[in-house]
Amino acid sequence: MPTQSxxxxxxxxxxxKLLSVRKRSQGWLSRVTGLDPFHLNKLIxxxxxxxxxxxxxxxxxxxxxxxxxxxx
Numbered sequence: 001m002p003t004q005s006x007x008x009x010x011x012x013x014x015x016x017k018l019l020s021v022r023k024r025s026q027g028w029l030s031r032v033t034g035l036d037p038f039h040l041n042k043l044i045x046x047x048x049x050x051x052x053x054x055x056x057x058x059x060x061x062x063x064x065x066x067x068x069x070x071x072x
Contacts, residue, residue: 011056012046014070018063019044033058 019029026044030037035058042048043055053067060067 010046011051011071012044015059015063016044018065018070022063024063029059029062032062035059 019026026040027037029035030040033040035055039048043051056070057067060070063070
């Protein structure tokens with residue numbers, strides 16, 4: 001997975017990794033968070049560079065991690 005220059009996973013890759021580790025799909029995440037599947041797919045593919053904190057909060061809650069953990 002691509003990393004940022006500081007060696008950390010980028011936000012979109014971190015979300016994708018969390019989904020993979022938990023054996024969950026983007027469709028599941030969309031249903032649980034209420035986020036539009038197309039929008040969520042764009043976020044995970046890295047096409048949305050500055051997502052709203054409310055979006056990240058919904059994703060973090062669904063994945064059982066803190067918002068801070070998503071940004072690590």
